[in-house]
Amino acid sequence: MNSADTRDVAEGHGLDVVTVEVIRSALESLAEQMTETMTRTSYSLLLKEGKDCSSSIFDAGGRLVAEGANVPVHLNALGPCLKGMLKHHFPPETLVPGDVILTNDPYVDGSVGAHHTADFIVYEPVFWGGELVGFSTIFAHLAGAGGLDPNDWHTSIFEEGLRIPPVKLYSGGVLDEDLLKLILTNTSVPYAQRGDLLAQVSGAHVGADGFRRLLDRYGRDVVLRAVDAQIQYAERRTAEYIRRIPDGVYRAEKLLLEDGSMGGPVRLRLAMKVTGDRITFDFTGSDEQIAGPINCPKSATISACLFGLLAMMPPDIPKNQGPANLVTIDAPEGSIVNPTPPAAVYQRMAVTHQIVDMIFEAMAEVLPDAVVANSCGLIYGRGSAVNTTTHPDGGDISARQEWRMGTGPSTGGLGARASRDGLSAMPGWITNVASPSIESSEWEAPVLYRSKALYTDSGGAGRWRGGLGLRLSWQVKGEAARFSHTSQYSAIPPKGLFGGHSGAPSRWVVNEGGESEQVLRYQTGPTMSLDRDDIVTLYTPGGGGYGDPLDRDPARVRVDVLDRKVSVEAARDRYGVVFTDAGEVDEPATAERRAALRAARSRA
Structure with missing residues (x-):
């Protein structure tokens, strides 16, 4: 950190810099401990290996204090939902020690709730000396949520699973058993979902307990003044960075479903307006919400915008409320970036990935050393089948077991930047979910993975080469198999910057090289049936190159x-x-x- 700036801000709050830094580090460590607690005690593969969860600590006013964001799209996602919940559902005076509030509803206070119905959020109010001082929160993707077929082409929110408005899962420390029964009755994997949900609550408890211990050690006044100092410092550093950008309007545009799948293409427009130390992300001109699941709740739009900005800034700027204070996001209501009910939203990541690439494209000319060429975009793949070989009764209540692609979601080549090649076969920037092992996937579902490898020439050529895409192939080893798929950058590949070439596009093939070979025409489609021993092969996009390949x-x-x-x-x-x-x-x-x-x- 800039020690002079830190000392100046600390002294402005009547504190020494060491105290402010120790409290900041303690809160950030606490957020990481919350995430670690959940992943180590959860039941589903998605969490115990994929680590698809993130943690945050807020003050009593709903300001972000510290964040343990495993998944960057969770950045700053919980603050707007918390404020909406306090405004419309649980005013602060109605909360007591031991309460735990749960929601998975994207449509809290507009569309600033959960990102989709499989994302469960728990908020534990933190009390100290009888006073509400903050909130310990965890955001996690729970197994068995999101409807019977999460990656299918839903046309309304009612197809995407049980929708839970903000409710108290615990009241004064007492679990609402009836509510828990209701939730578990609406999932095909109640055992795993119960374990995941209670692991999530355990992580929130760790955050609340740690926050109270910090208050015990330093006192309420010192801790809250240190929090103010941290937020002011992050805001000051962010303002300095934004002032480096010449005032003006910087634009970018993308097409979703650009190959015409599912009624596409859909247009996404962004104008970044820089004025002094303020920046506005304006999505005016983007298409209206569609009858499909790629609509992006405003909470996820906010996350994508802030991630794109923070990714360009020095990494030592604290990730708290400070940077967000300088950002305005104009997302027209009823649009693809701020839908209204009953729009489906499960695959909102199709938009968030594109927002990040658009931000880098818009800023390329003025911040060439900070931006990244296009990356692989969204990639979802989900198979399921009835496993009669090792599990005669099936894998869950629906007699099915499911598998993902043998990777984290959205795994492919990442774009190159001004001084380095792109990373290969990695989850896209805003996803960052770990890739479960092939062995664990095969253990839990009737699937045999045939290959998983980088494929030659898939990274965009450039002075700095784009990351390589992944060729992944799996074979069905169960009955009555079903397969759903979504990917991006199939008709328009990931673009390079400053003369860099595009990366390879995505491609799905069933029974490649066989008599029944079928190259899927569209990147996205409704769930399709497969036969036992059918083989699905996915070529994920490569990242764009940066600079002239010569x-x-x-x-x-x-x-x-x-x-x-x-x-x-x-x-x-x-x-x-x-x-x-x-x-x-x-x-x-x-x-x-x-x-x-x-x-x-x-x-x-």
Whole structure:
């Protein structure tokens, strides 16, 4: 951190810098402990290995104090929902020690609730000395929520599972057993969901207890003044960064469902308006909400915007309420970025991934060293089948067991940046969910994974190469199999920046290379049936490149060829690098080849 700035802010609140820093670190560590508690005590694969959850601590006014965001799209997601809940459902004076409030409703106070019905949020009010001082919260994707087929093409929220408005799961420390029974009756995996939900409450307890211990040690006045100092410091640092951007309006535009699937394309427009130390994300002109699940609640739109901004800023700026104080988000009501009931929202990540890429594209000319080329976008894949081989009665109440793609959601190539190649076969920036092991997926479902590997030439060529996509193939080993799929960047691939090439597009194939081979026409579609032993293969997109490929160090190209990330043909045709028979860079031939490619480009 900037020690002079930190000391100035701390002294302005009558504190020394060491105390402020110790309290800040303690609160951030506490948020991480909450997440760790949940993942270590949860039951479902999605949480115990995928770690699809995040934790936050708020003060009594609903300001974000500290965040343990495993999943970046959870950044700043819980504050708007908390404020809406306190305004419309549980005013602060109605809360008592031991309360735990639960919701999974996207439509809290407009659409600033949960991101979709599979995302459960718990808020535990924190009391100290009889006074409400804050909230300990966890946001988690629970197994068995989101309807019978979460990744199907829903057309309304009523198809997406049980919708729970803010309610007290615990009142004064007493569990509402009837409410818990109601929730578990509406899932096909009650055992796993009960374990996950109680693990979530345990994590919230850890946060509340830790917050109280901090107050015991330093006192209410010192801790709350330190919180004020942290927020002011983060706001000041953010303002300094925004002032580096010339005042103006910076625009970007994307098409969703760009291959025409499910009635697409759908247009997403963004204008970033910078004035002094303030920034507005304006989505005016984006299409209206659609009869499909890619509508994005405003809570998720807020998260995507703040992530895109924070990702460009120095990483030592604390992740609290400070940066958000300088940001305005104009998302027209009834649009794809702020839907109204009964719009379906389960696959809202289709929009959030694009928002992040749009922010980087819009800022590229003024912040070239801070932005990233397009990444892989949203990728969902879900299979399920009845397992009569090892589980004669099936895997859950519906006699089905399900599997994901053998990766975290949205795994592919990430875009390159000004000084580094993109990461390969990684969850997209805003997802960051861990990839469960192949073995655990096969253990829990009737599926056999045939291959999981990077595929050559999928990363966009550039001075800095885009990350490679993933080729993943699995085979059905159960009966009555069902398969749902969504991906992005199939018709329009992930774009590069500053002369960098696009990454490879996405592609789905059933029974590749066989007599019944079927290349799926659209990136997104309704759930389809599969037969036992059918094989599904997914090619995930590669990341866009950054800078002119002809400026890439030939030695790096040689390493890429040796690692099978780039073919010899692509090295010659895209990078202008020629090799000797011994596999070394032929420097004279390379110089000649690059000169010829540049001349051909100038004539085009």
